[in-house]
Amino acid sequence: MSVEVREQMTSTDNPMGRPVVAANNPLIAERDSHDTRPLAIKTINVSRVYKIRGQKNKNGETTKTLTALGGVDLEVYQGELFGLLGPNGAGKTTLIKILTTLLAPSGGLCYVDGLDVVKQADEARRRINMVSGGETSGYGILTVRENLWMFSQFYGVSNKDAQERITKMLKIVELEDKANARVSGLSTGQRQRMNFCRGFITDPRVVFLDEPTLGLDVNAARIVRNFTRDWMSEDPSRTVLLTTHYMAEADELCDRIAIIDHGAVLACDTPANLKRLLQKQPVFEINAGGLNDRSLDAMAHSPGVVRMTSEAAEGGSAYNLKFILEDEAAIGGVVSTLAAHNGNIISLQKNEPTLEDVFIKLVGRSLSQNEE
């Protein structure tokens, strides 16, 4: 599937195509001064810069660098299910790696459950756990139960509690019949479900879920989402930081969402508030045929078009076009441009704004589209 975004330059872009985040970004909701909820996660100006090997000047200093995170400030409340939404390479996983003590930040401060993850890493590790989706981890020689039991022991969970939790968790993720099966004999999806159990078996205070439903079938993904919500509701002090590619998942699960791109937080608020960003900017979807690059460009630059994405459909003979407009009246100009370029409209509809639309507005491209 190929998705393209034609956009007009807006005040939030710079000539390099990289979003500029103002110091006081109005899209990042300020904490209410009366809000006394404790924070589970706080990052202050966290950055991460990778040095690229082989690029050195005469003094032997590395000249080429890659900025994965460029000064991220985040506050996640205790008891919150917080989502990080962003395309590949946005910096989501880098941030999770830093918060889970796997990676050292290049600058800034990170606190998890009140602890500095750099200076108090050992203490922080006792209170956290993480799950990465889309991977086949696990000691193949051990059974599912043994794998989970082993990790519970690293966290000092009593044997009785561990066995009870394992039985309960395996039942929830529908793996109870595989409890005594070797991990090497499990399918990828079954391994992922086991790994998901590993993340919760230790009853952590803060769980980091990095694309937990990636690669799971619909039923397994639903189980994971339901469990995550139920687990949160059992104890109001539990916190989850979730990264996901799936807008619907973020919309359904998260109390608040931060949209991140190029290592910077572009917006941070509840899904409802984020969608309100587009309240005054209607979203239209047009399915049209007879279009080419020129006509697509012309439509993207029609007066009143804030963003436009195009996705080839029906074997390339038609396009699904999505428009974010300054106001409803602008659709007239779009339709006229389309007609002037001999395009024919198959369908046209006005949509309620979704997180996907918010994402397109802020990032300049859809989540499924890799940056060129």
Place this chain on the structure above:
Amino acid sequence: MIETATKPNISVSEPGSVWRENLRTFRIASWLGWQVESNWADPFVFFIFTILRPMASALIVVVMYNVIAGGNKGNYFSYLFISNAFFVLVTQTMAGLAWTIFDDRENYKMLKYIYTSPARKFAYLIGRAVGKVGIGLFTVIILLLTGILFLGLHIDWARVEWGWLLAYFVTGMLGLGGLGIILAGVALVIARHGASIGEVTAGMLLLFCGALFPPDVLPAGLKQVSLALPPTYWLEGMRRAVNGGIMTNISTVNGQTVTAPISPFLAQFSDWQLLGIVTGSGILCAIGSFLFYRWVENQAKERGMIDRLTGY
């Protein structure tokens, strides 16, 4: 500390919590190591890798010796066979520890989860080595029995100094474990070559630590390398303990039978001096490896190497 959160389940200030975590990690890692090493579910694979491979390496040396010595099984044959049998422990411990990092990171993809858990990483590595040392010991016994039963190796059981054997074994393991952890640290910050670094280092040690020939016969420069290696003294100690004294060679010079130590240089040390060297170097290796691993761990965190898959 910023305003947050409630009291943790375990506090750093809780007395003994760090020790408890170390012991717990060691116990669980030993169990895991044994499960991984003793893959009894496939006895054939176990036999090939644990028994046949080291045995083949030892037999190659025996055959080479027999060709050169014309079938004469003098004391040098015992020197060679016993050294090579115990060298299995050097390979198992050192190469095994480096392999643990590679295996956990690249094959099981679990290293990041171990690292984000409260498991104590040093205790974890030592625990994982326990299984390897156990298997190594088993192999040593099989090798010695094979030598005695089929290859004409002579061991006088009445002369074996069991106390010294135990003392050398324990103190030697300290040094070998330390060197293994240094290699594990190196494996943490290098790419897929981490898989072979242990084997390569063990191969180099085979040449220089007196397993094939005494350090005395090496060229001056290489002799110094040999004498700087802790396993050189450890192997000498193990040989002495099994032999019941310094191993000697009997030769005929001008019609007269002459008995001389196989390694005159190492023979100048008494058992206590040798044990002192093995213990001292073992403690140095252990402390050095701890410091080195801490440093290299920070490097790995700086460079994002802990969970980076390089083997694909």
